[in-house]
Structures are given as C-alpha cells and as structure tokens.
Amino acid sequence: MSDTAALLTTPLHALHQELGARMVPFAGYTMPVQYPSGLMAEHQHTRAAAGLFDVSHMGQLRLVGPDAAAAFETLMPVDVLGLGLHKQRYGLLLNDDGGILDDLMFVNRGQDLFVVVNGACKAQDIAHIQARIGQRCQVLPMPEQALLALQGPQAVSALQRLVPGVEQLVFMTGMAASWQGAELYITRSGYTGEDGFEISVPATHAEALARALLAQPEVRPIGLGARNSLRLEAGLCLYGNDIDTTTTPVEAALTWAIQKVRRRGGERAGGFPGAERVLDQLDGQLPVTRKRVGLMAKERVPVREHTALIDDSGQPIGTVTSGLLGPSVNQPIAMGYVQTRYAALGTSVQALVRGKAVPMEVVALPFVPPRYHRG
Template identity: 75%
Template sequence: MSAATAPLLKTPLHGLHLELGARMVPFAGYSMPVQYPAGLMAEHHHTRSAAGLFDVSHMGQLRLVGPDAAAAFETLMPVDVIDLPVGKQRYGLLLNGEGGIIDDLMFVNRGSDLFVIVNGACKAGDIAHIQARIGARCEVIPMPERALLALQGPQAAQALSRLLTHIEKLVFMTGGHFTWEGADLFITRSGYTGEDGFEISVPDSHAEGLARTLLAQPEVQPVGLGARNSLRLEAGLCLYGNDIDTGTTPVEAGLTWALQKVRRAGGAREGGYPGAAKVMAQLQDAAGALTRKRVGLVALERIPVREHTELQDAAGRRVGEVTSGLLGPSIDRPVAMGYVDAAQAAPGTRLNALVRGKPVPMEVSPMPFVPNRYYRG
C-alpha cells in the first residue's frame, strides 16, 4: 500500500478534536485539526494574547541512550551536542553529504539520555537514518507510545502552573520531568510560535485527560495547524519541506546561529559531519560559495504572496522564489520568506513577486516580523 492510499493515522486526541468541532485535514500521514469553529484568525490572536493548545502528536519522539550517544549524534549534525549541559535543549540539523537539510529537530540532554523531537513527515526516515549511522554506538529508541502537546502564549505559564508546581523554574530552551495524575511528563519551555510556551511529552493514556484539563483553564483555547503556520511565519521560523529541505544548506537558510563556534573552522571539533566541506566553504563564502540566501519579505501592497511565487528584480530577471507567505494576522500585512540571489538579500532591497502574472512590490525585511517573547528568566 502506498503512502497516498494508506489510511490516515490518528493522534490520541482525535476524538477530542471532533468533539470540539475541528475541521480535520491530512497532514504528515495523520488526520489533524486545521482549525476549530473560532477560525484561524481568532486562534492566532488568542495565542498571541493568552494561550493556545496545539496537538503536535504527529511529531516523532525518540531517545538516544548510552555513554557514547552525544559524541555519536554530533557526527550527524554541525551543532555542539557533547557540551550541552544536562537539562538544556538545543536546535539541531541532520545533514546529507551535500550539506542539505534532511530535517531540523530539537534535542535535550536529560542526563540519562538524549531526548529528540523530529518532524512528523520525516520521522520514519530520520529514525532509520540515525539508526543506520550511529545505532552501533548507542541505542536508538523510538517513543510511539507518547503524545506531544504544545501550550503557547503569554499566559501559558499561568495556566500550566495550576496543574504543575515549579513549572515556572523552566526558562527558554530548558526541560524537566514532572508528574501529573501519576503520569511522567517531560516538558520543555520552547515552541514554534515566537511566544513563551511549553512542549509537553505525555503518555498516550493521559493525553486526552491532560488536554481537557488544560482547555478547562480560562486562558486556554484549542488551536489548529492553520494558526500554527501563521504564528511560526510571523516568528520567522522555517517549515520543513517549504523553507528548508535536502537541497538547502544551513548557511543558505540563515541558520548559522545554530552552528556553535566549537564546530566551525578553527573550533576544537570543527567538521566531522556530512556535508562539512560545503557548509564550511559557505560560512567563509570562499570563492563566492554562497549563491543564495533565505530572506524575509514584506509586500508593499495588500496582496498576499504565496509559496512558489517567482521573485524578480527591477529589470524583470528571476532572482528567487517565495517558500512561505500569507497575510500576517498580528501585523495585518502580507509577509513571506523565500530564497533570493545573494546579491539581492540585503534588507531594504526592492523586488517584485509575480502574482497571477502581475508584479507585486516587495521589500527584503529582517525577521522575525513580530518580536519573539521567549521567557529567559
């Protein structure tokens, strides 16, 4: 049976989504809620002002176990795994031999293991990739028995603290173990919206009960994939498969902030990962190795510019393509991100997007489009 004809998988919250009136769509092989009756705009604004609850159980969760796990995992990525302190979380990038991004992920040093969260559409391939390359050096243990919830927004901590004591001790990109109704939760203070918030790994058996308890808090409303997309785009965050893929390197994608000095040229553990030569050359822009860059774009007319839209310079030459775009609900302006020739990537550069054959003026803009509000203590 092909992936196209395979029945859609359901998360442990599927029944709850239907009860709440969600419109369900296929996503990463799952039946997922794209929006609830309140609608995308209301869900987006509620997350920015209070707290939104997202079902992200389609994501992949796994553990890497063994004394060599950190060193082994570091051979797959251009990031520092070995020196990550216990309790800290970091953003990572699995690369192929050409420096292209197989997936982006989050990982936490839990002391006893590395806890890894990968994208839903990539999880089977990611787990196979990791197992094939470092399975001899550490145990690679998928965790399909656990769901994942994201509680995001400026009032997320207020709501969650009624259920769990000491949750306020977590700061951005840290994690810890908590117990709720006898279930072991692992919670990180992180997310995909640009807001303060938490991602909660919970046993399937307790996922619906936890979701219902969170939704009973006055600050919390359910939020679907539609608003998740608009929130992450305003925050300048990449969507795998749109803004980054196996044909994109971390340098082209503007993700060099994720490459610590220890892994760069001259660092104590430089290179040693797939595609290192290409990534290093682009970092130093040796002989013009970096030919294109991911940029933010703001439309100067009120016309949303969608993915795959061609970008041209003033002379009508093709210089790039939009990879994500929509009307940003928080700023009430059309925003986008895309790839342009390196010479066209400076903020303030004027370009035209071809929308139904007509040029829409756009300006290269810094990201995020909406300031991030992560809680750093």
Template identity: 75%
Template sequence: MTDPTLLQTPLHALHLELGARMVPFAGYAMPVQYPEGLMAEHHHTRRAAGLFDVSHMGQLLLSGPDAAAAFESLMPVDVIGLGVNKQRYGLLLNDSGGIIDDLMFVNRGTDLFVIVNGACKHGDLAHIRACIGSLCHIDAQFDRALLALQGPAAVTALQRLLPGVEKLVFMTGMAATWNGADLYVTRSGYTGEDGFEISLPAASADAFSRALLAQPEVKPVGLGARNSLRLEAGLCLHGNDIDTTTTPVEAALNWAMQKIRRTGGERAGGFPGADVVLAQLDGSRALTRKRVGLIALERVPVREHVELQSLDGQKIGEVTSGLLGPSADKPVAMGYVSPEHAEIGTRLHAIVRGKAVPMEVAPMPFVANRYHRG
C-alpha cells in the same frame, strides 16, 4: 475526515468533539482549525494561551556513554557540551550539506530526548540508526503524545497542573508527573511566544488536554494558526523553507551552528557535508541563494512557489512561505533570492497571477519574539 488510511493522534476524538476541521498532514488526520477560525486562534495565542496537538511529531531517546558524541557526528551542532536539562535546535545534514530535517533535542542526563518532524520521522529514525546505531541505543517513542501550550498566559495555566514549570527558562526542561503519568516539559515551541511542549503517554493525553482546556486562558488551536504564528516568528518549515537541497548557510541558520563546530573550533567539522558548509561559512565557496524575509508593499498575500524578480524583470528567486500576517497586519513571506538581492531594504517584485507585486527584503522576525529567558 474519514480517510481510513490516515493515522490518528491520541486526541483525535477530542478534536472531533471540539468541532475541528480535519485535514491530512504528515500522514495523520490533523485539526487545521476549530469553529472560531484561524484568525481568532492566532490572536488568542498571541494574547493568552493556545493548545496545539503536535503528537504527529516523532520522539526519540538516544542513550549510552557515547550517545552525545555519536549524535554530534550527524550535525554541525554542539551536542557534547550541552548541559543537563538544556535544549538545543539541531540540523540533520546529508553528504552535500542539505538539511534532512531540523529538530530539537534535550540532554536529560540519562539520555538525549529528540523531537523530529512528523513527515520525516521514519526516515530520520532509519538514517540515525544506520549512521550511529552501533554506537548508542536508539528508542523510538512514536506512540507518545506531544502537546504545545503557547502564549503569554501559558505559564499561568500550566503551573496550576504542573507546579514548578514557572521556574523554567527558554530552552530548558524538567521531568514532571500528573495523575501518575511521567511527563517531560520543555519551555520552548514554534510560535515565537513564551510557551511549553509536553511529552506524555498517549493514554494520558486526552485527560491532560481537557484539564488544560478547562483553564480560562486556554483554547484549542489548529495547524493553520500554527503556520501563521511560526511564519511571523521567522521560523522555517521543513519541506517549504528548508529541505535536503538547502544548506544551513543558504537558509541563514548560521546561528544554529556553535563556534566549536565551525571553522577554527576545536571540534570543527566531522559532520556530513562539512566540506560544503564550512566553505560557505568562511566564504571560500560562494552562495548562489540566501533565505530572506519579505514584506509586500501592497495588501496582496504572496504565497509559496511565487516567482521573485528583480526590478528589471530578471528571475532572482522564489517564495517558500507566505500569507497575510494576522499580527503583523501585512503580507509577510520568506523566500530565497540571489545573494546580491538579499540585503535588508532591497526592492523586488513577486509575480502573483501575472501581476508584479512590489516587495522589500525585511528583517525577521516580523513580530517580536517573546521567549522567557529569565
């Protein structure tokens, strides 16, 4: 990967040293896999601990006495009520209820620490500044590194470097220091496994990553296995499974909207697209599509943009993500179908190169999540 127009993360030289195959992703040169390959990396993460470079993602700090109320005005999510060092999943919406981006945020007491998707980060920053820039201070920290250490042995490896992280539970965080560098660690990730995300200065990223890779449980993992892991976990990829034309209700993300922000809650509404989203929630506005999990009944991978048809040949939707799940050991997918075809167990067809592949609507996740909830 020698394209000079691509940005490089602080770990670029380390990826090359480790033999990574680099690809363009979100404007960066990113490792898609290492010499052992996607399947080995996927299974190692499920079995032990995989280290992912996610430094392409955007990190923001929102501060000031009105920061929580201001940020809450942009999302159908409870920001004001989030406890200190607690983390939550959020959804930035446009005026039609479409998802501008999905994100993670932590109340650190002195500020809100927000992590947004790499491909969206500059647009997100401009949107947030335009909407609430007069109400709080917004600091873009796009130069910081971000690592994800995922898998059942992640805690064993990380606590050797950062004692105390073993006390965290899923969706909580803590400040830490390592060799003089200020870190912030959350017990979270996007693989369905127990694990951590670590924000740290770019100058410390190489040495800290090498220290992690020196642990016997840890191997480097690229974007390919990150994608297969998150799909098996039933987690959306922005730009594939959710986008600016998709509402949270269509995307089956009702769980991400706390009761207090929904119909009848004391802080219900007041976010962009609230008229659409709340009407879909209470049923006064009918859905035309819904995100579902899908399993192919033949061993044929069914990938994004494949048309979905009813058994009588009518188009009813489209696949948004799909592959042969390495741990599920069967073809799994996500897609949107008309609501009358969204019930678990519904049979339908995916049209793969002109052939009808039988599929069944299935519950997600496809592989059980193993978050550490204490």
C-alpha cells in the same frame, strides 16, 4: 481503501472532533487545521493568552548510551557534547552534500538524549540515525508518547496550576514532572515566537491532560492553520517549504545554529556530513548563490509559497517558500530565497502573483519580536 482510511490519528482525534475541528491530511495524519472560531481568532488568542496545539504527529526518540552525545554530534554541525543537563538545543540533520534532511530539537536528560523531529520526516530520520550511529548507541523511537504544545504569554499561568514548578523553567530548558500518575517531560520552548511549553505525555493520558488544560480560562484549542501563521511571523522555517535537502544551513540563514566549537578553529570543528561544503560557505571560500530572506509586500496582496520573485527588469531572482497575510502585523509577509545580491535589507523585489507584479521589500526576520522567557 480511501486516502482518509490510510491516515493515522493522534490520541486526541476524538477530542478534536468533539471540539468541531476541521480535519485535514498532514504528515500522514489527520490533523485539525482550525476550530470553529477560525484561524485569525486562534492566532490572536495565542499571541494574547494561551493556545493548545496537538503536535503528537511529531517524532519522539531517545538516544541512550555513554557514547550517545558524541555519536549524535557526527550527524549535525551542532555542539551536542557541551550541552548542559536539562538544556535544549536546535539541531540540523545534514546529508553528505550539506543539505538539510530535517531540523529538530534535542535535550540532554542525563540518562538519554531526548529528540523531537518533524512528523513528515520521522520515519526517514529514525532510519538515518539508526543506520549512521545505531552501533554506537541505542536509537529508541517513542510511539507510545503524545506531544502537546501550550503557547502564549499566559501559558505559564495555566500550566503551573496543573504542574507546579514549570514557572522556574527558562527558554530552552526542560524538566521531568508527573501529573495524575503520568510521567511528563516538559520543555519551555515552542514554534510560535511566544513563551510556552512542549509536553511529552504518555498517549494514554494525553486526552485527560488536554482537557485539563482546556479547562483553564486562558486556554483555547489551536489548529495547524494558526500554527503556520504564528511560526511564519516568528521567522521560523517549515521543513519541506523553507528548508530541505537542496538548502544548506548557510543558504537558509541558520548559521546561528552552528556553535563556534564546530566551526573551523573550534576544538571539534567539522566531522559532520557535508562539513567541507558548509564550512567553506561559512568562511566565504565557497560562494553562496542564494539566501533565505524575509519579505513584506507593499500592497495588500497575499503572496503564497512557490510564487516567483523577479527584479525590476523582470528577470527571475528567486522563489517564495512561505507566505500569507500576517494576522499580527496585518500585512502580507513571506520568506523565500533570492540571489545573494538581492538579500540585503531594504532591497526591492517583485512577486509575480497571477501574472501581476506585486512590489515587496527584503526585511529583517522575525516579523514579530519573540517573547521567549529567558529569566
């Protein structure tokens, strides 16, 4: 059996082929990395108009039962109980050492918590959630659902023609809707730094909805290549690159995702895996030896993941975890981990690219200001 034969396909597989996509293996699926117009054009089109992404490889699940929110809160350093109806939040599943098992999005839909996890982690995530809280609530995977992301400043114009009412959503809120007999759940969110939507749609209707969206003048299909460059410019982590089980939320500079109520002094402080270590790091009781930072190269040399970072005397101080030539900023950008004393903005470091030292500077994230619609 060849490697490709073992790969899964999304409900839009035939459409990607029809559109001339170059398909690559990703998270156990065969996925479109780019279409004929190419990564650069796809990236710029999403920033200027609207891009349609197939993200059906992601894991979708429902947590059902009166105890679901309290149970889910025991797995993450995040306020689940306080989340309002149809409000969405970013969460981090942690292991017992405070390392990140996955990052995810979840919505309080009233009758359930709707959770979206990363494609490469979904089997382990579902097993982990089931093992830890399966006796307190139902953990129901949703393999029958596809997921589409429509991203860019004109996404709302395109989508509201098909689903009137979506224009009333603001960033990190959701709504149930129907389209041609299919029940949808739409959130105003995404992973590009742009305004946009994620649409959970029955797999049976995914291709028809994708075609209807692509028929809108603003919309073009966008592959994984541009999805990666857009999220990096937005300063957003890619699981497996920028965050993993060896990184804590504090080291990963994701402390904004830990609400006050779950910190020491908060009414529901701790009570999540690795709480002691994470809260000690947060309070400064445990030294943090490295930090995730943004980096910009001073020369036009792309600096890729796994590139070593050194100080002026040539001593190793860290590693690049994501890096490329940013199409919108038109400069080589990267994220990586450096020893804490090198994490201050404006610090000079060097990247070792094929034996040559490329000067870089620690800069603020994101590289491109976000344009989320906050109302």
